[in-house]
Structure formats: C-alpha cells, structure tokens
Amino acid sequence: MKGKAWSLSGKAKEIYDCIRKKGTVSKQDLVDVSRITGSTVTRLLEELLSQELIREVGLGDSTGGRKPILYRINPLYAYAFGLEISRIHCRLVLCDLQMDKLESRSWNMTESMTPEVLTETVGREAEDMLEKLGLAWSSVLGLGIGSVGPVDRQRGIILEPLYFPAPGWRNVDIGTALSRRLGIPVWLDNGANTALLGEFWADSFQSYRHMLYLHAGVGIRSAMMSNGHLVYGAVDMEGAVGQMIIQTDGLPHREKQGNYGALESYASLYAMERNMRSALKQGRESTVRSRVSDPEEVKYPDLLQGLAERDPLTVELFTQAAVQFGIGLSNLLNILHPEKVILGGPLIAGNDLFFRVATQTAVRKTYYYPEYQVMFSRGKLGDDALAAGAAVMVLERLLEA
Template identity: 65%
Template sequence: MDVITERIPNRKAKEIYDRICRQATVSKTDLLEQSGMTVSTLTRLLEELTSQGLILESGFGASTGGRRPILYEKNTAYAYIFGLEISRTFSKLVLVDLGMKKLDSHSWAMTGEMTPDALIRLIAEEANRMLEQHHIPKASLLGIGIGAVGPVDRQSGVILEPAYFQAKGWKHVEICRLLTEALGIPALLDNGANTAILGESWHQRTQSFKHLLYIHAGVGLRSSMVSEGKLIYGAVDMEGSVGQMIIQTDGVAHRNASGNYGALESYASLYAIEKAARSSLKKGRSTILSHSVDDPDKLTYQHVLDALRKNDPLVVEIITEAATYFGIGLANLLNILHPEKVILGGPLIAGGELFFQTATQVAIRKTYYYPAYQVVFSRGQLGEEALAIGAAVMVMNQLVRL
C-alpha cells in the first residue's frame, strides 16, 4: 500500500512543496527569501519536485532589473483524492484534484437501511463510476479522507460509538480498513468538525486569520478549532462536547440519559426545534404546520423549514428562541477561546438567515471586551461540502507530513 508521507522523502523538499502549495504562484527568488536555503539547495529541490510532477514551471515573474524569475505552482493534476463525509442525516463522497477543485460528488440519505456495509458498498460503486467517467486511473489516487460523526479513534481508523444513527451497526466501525479493502487506496479518518475546519482553513490560507473556530449545528452540535494553521486536539475526541455545555442548570433533561440537564443542544439542535414544534402542535397553537402532518410526532425539521419560508409566526418564534440559546453558547466559547473568525455550518445554519443572524447578534451582545475584541462570523466558503472537501485536504496534507 502506498504510504503518502513517503512520496516526498526529503524534509526540505516537503518544506518547499508546502510553501508553493500555500501560494498561487511563487518565484524562485521569493522561495529563497522565505526558506533561507542556498541557491544550489533550492535549485536541486525544485528540479526534484518538477521531475516528480509535483510542481510546474508556470511562466516568468516581473523583472526587478535582471533576468525575469521563473514562477512555480502546484501541479493539481499530480494526483486525485476522495473526500467522504459520514453524518447522521446524509453522507457525501467528493472527487477532487490537488487544487481541491471538485470534479464530482454524490450524496446518500442516512436512512434506517444505511448500515456501514450498505454505505461502503455504495461508496465503492460510486467511486469506480467517478474514476471511469473522469478517465482517472486508480494509480493516480492519493487516498480517501473520511470526516465522520464522532467520537472516532484517528490512529486506528475506527468510528467508535456515535449516537442517533437511524441504521444499526454504527458502533466500533473499522471504517479505514473497510474502505481500504473496498477501494485499494489509503484511508484516513478524523471527526467531521475537524475536517470541515481543515477545508475552510485551507480555502482561506492566503488570508491572515490565525485562530479559527468551527461549529456544526445539526442533529447535535460539533466544534473544532485551528490555531496557527494546526488543528487543536484534546486528550480524547471532543467533537460533540460543545453540545453538553450547560446553559441552564435546572433545565430540561437531555434526550440521552448520560447527557447534562440544561445542555445547549437540548435547546439549539434539529431535535430541539422538532420537539418544540411538535409540542406547539399538540397544544393547538395556530400555525400552518397543522396542515403539514396528521400526527404531530411525525413532524420533521423539513416541515419547519417549509413553514419558515412562508414566515409562519410560530415557526419564526421557535427558530428565534433556538438561535438565541445557540448565541448564548457561542458567546461562552468566544469568551474562553477568543477566535478571530467563527465559521458556522450544518443544517441549522443552512436553513436560512434567521438562525444565523439571531445567533451571531446575541453572541456579540454577550461577548466580553466587545467592541475592543472583534470577531468575524461566516457561513464558510465551502458550504455543505466543507466536511468532505476538508477530508480530502487531510489526505493532501500527508504529502508534507514528516
């Protein structure tokens, strides 16, 4: 099996390749200044990377009085990567080149029939279709990255015991081994919040933000953070712990017996919104939701979204309340972590302006040191594909890993 980290065996070559990757194009002169290497060493490394097909000469830069400098850029066609998101509501496979340009994608609803075996079989079929359609030989694949609902064991490539999957079997799934066997390529795993922020961080690599916080709001709440371009890891996989933040000590019981009373995700999640809407229907509140389902217990978030688009007063009230609680939790994180930029993603954020605007406004009002401390809020630039593309970035990063 191809070991990705060994494709560039020289540590200094990895450094130069990484510098080129972080810039659209860069001259040999700039690389000399940035790296502090001698001309002979840099020339040799550039020749090695060019002969391997990892970088390309892309013309000449502007002259500063002498010969025009040669410009270098990453060869995005050197290899291709699959990125896979495994979430509770849907899973998505993307095929990208080394420039993270999406060539193809496919999604599956995570229904009660979508067991690990069923999903892996569909992934293998779809991956082979993508390669055939885009005329990409399997030898040109670098690997597959997986961003999954946590908790996960990154080292052993195992999805541990995630909650709330509809299908059975999602406990202690050796997802990396299974996908490597199915596809014949290396597989890497991390939790989805980490891969999402990796994708967004890479996409914004030319900007000056050093400390990024990402929160995914959906069935549960998931978070991750990048500082100085590196993911922050705790002693255990802590992806879902933000949802257990206590915002009301004598609050409602968590749907999971091991969860905290008054936990944030009991007030701001798909589950919380569905629960509030169902309760209102049972109470006989006036709402167009009453025309959506015969049984209040069958009401889903999609019904709520449809009513929100029609400005149903009850739904606006429910979403505003959930977003307010989310904003309080977000303010707590800002007061502790002080990120420069916060990227919000997931179904609750994608559902419309109301949740995003309400949550961020509440967070700003409750953030200490405001306005001296300024934070930028964003939905991110990769949208709902952040997790899958970030999983591909994770594989690409192995090229420069020592």
C-alpha cells in the same frame, strides 16, 4: 496498494507545501519563507519539476536583474477522495491537488446503510467517478474521511456515534474496511475538523489563522484552529460542545448521560421538532399544523416550510433557539477568541434568521467587544465542506509523514 506513490524527502515536502500555500512563487520567495539555502532550493525545485509535482508558469517582475521564474503546483499530478459520513447522509468528492472538486456523489443514511453496505457503496461510486473522468486508480493518493464522532483518528475507528439509523455502527474500523475495498491509503478524522480544514483552504488568502467551526444539526459539533493548525484534545472533542451547560436546572438531555441544560437541548433539529410538537399540542396556531395529522409527526422540513411562510409560531421558535445558540457561542468566544467563526449544518444553512439572531446575541455577550472583533461566516464550501476538507486531509497527512 494501487494508489499513487508519494516519495519525497522532508525538505522537498517542505518546499512543495510552501508552493501549495503561497499559490505562485519564485525561488527567492521560497528561500525567504523556508530559510533553506538558495542552492538547496534550486536542487529541490529540480526534483519537484522532474516528478511533475510542480510546473513553471511564467516570469515574475524584475527587481533589477533577470525576471524570476514562477512556480505553481501541478494540480493534475494526482487526486484525492474525500468522504463525509453523517447521521443524515454521506457525500463523496474527488478533488485535484488544487483541491478543486471534479466530481461528487451523495446518498442518504437509511436504516439499511450498515458499515458493510456503506463500504461497498463508496467503492462502487468511487470506481464510477474515476471511470467517468478517465482516471486510473494509480493517480489517486488516498481517501480522507470526515465522520460523526467520537472517532479514534489514529486507528481509523468510528467509536460509538449516536442516532445512526442503521445498526452496527459501534467500534467500526472504517479505515481498514475502505482501504481494503479501494486499495488506497485511508485517513479518518471527525467531520467538524475536516470541515474547518476545508474552509481554511477554500480561503485563497488564508487571512485568518485562528478559527472556530460550529455545526448545528442533530447535535452540535465543533472544531478549533490555532495559527493555521487544528487543535486536538486528549480525546475526540467533536460533540462535546453540545454538552455545554447554559442553564444548570434546565431541560434534561435526550440521552441519560447528557447534562441538564445542555446547549443542544435548546438548539438542534431535535429541540426544534420537540418544541413545535409541544406548541401544537397546547393548541397554538401554526401553518405547520396543516401539514401533519398528528403533532408527533412534525419533522424539521415542516419547520423550514413554516419559516419560509413567515408563520409567527415557527419564527418565534427559531428565534428562541438562535438566542440560546448565541449564548453558547458567546461562551466559546470569551474562552477561545477566534478571529473568524464559521457556522454550518442544517440548522444554519439557508436560515438567515437563525444566523443573524445567533451572531447578534453572541456579540452582545462577548467580553472585550468592540475592541475584540470577530468575523462570522457560513463558509464558502456549503454542503461540500466536510467531504472537501477530508480530501485536503489526504495531502496534509502525506506532507506530515
């Protein structure tokens, strides 16, 4: 392996993580939070300073004696790559230890983007990013991957994802392949989890500890955080929320094993395209018709253009889908009661109508409202959420080891 060595004791990791989470702290802050003795904290701070993992950043306010020395992590001690693998595109980011993005690249998932081609593409782009910034591989801690599920995160394997345009994406040991190509440690999780992790760390105050993330695109993906920690089930849960039944005798799922009346049959890119094609075949008027010669040619960007033009039919279809999505969201709120919900993905990004109708519908159908209040957001990281969260995961896994 050619990446950055990481050799800290358990207690040193604990103190480093406290500094990372708090931002700027004094020795007494660390004693209060960690409940480690003052003499031990002093020794651990000296260890972290000697390795240049942290640095002194001035003096704090006096409480009667000498002003305390303040500490922060050294963001340039090392770097981490984060990779998003989705059905539509891939995104690679390079972050410092403050998780600020230094460089990013993205490319489409085409019919030729097999696992082997992706591995080589990531390797080539990562090398180019480091060269551009004048960084060596010896300064890189590792690569985190946030991928379409289902995944086996323990073994680093993408299992059987649906709707990839290229062949060969069944039971892919992507962790081993990329570790060999890059020469650094690699960790894998599903993309919904890494997106939620990224959004959690993007909140500098981390004021919300119980959070729900929903990503609406080709399918619907979800992640949950409780008390600041991701919630994992017995199997990978990422895509299961799309199978939530909102109408028992409803539409058949596009896959034979799917549920009748499943949420993603009403609120997904596929559902939106299907509904517009059906409406055009029925002879309904729409500006979308002028952009296609055959209703079967309708794609989601055509609907976005129709929405921008305030085409009545397009607005109607988006509103219907948002109501159905809001019903599914209300079911999750009634079960999980998160403090904050982050909505992301192509169906929501830049779509004020969908976001507004979906959240209003969810609130109206949420039990305990108005006593129970929930914050809705489209997040701070935007398109970078999955990849940036994957970079955060690198440091998280090293601190847990």
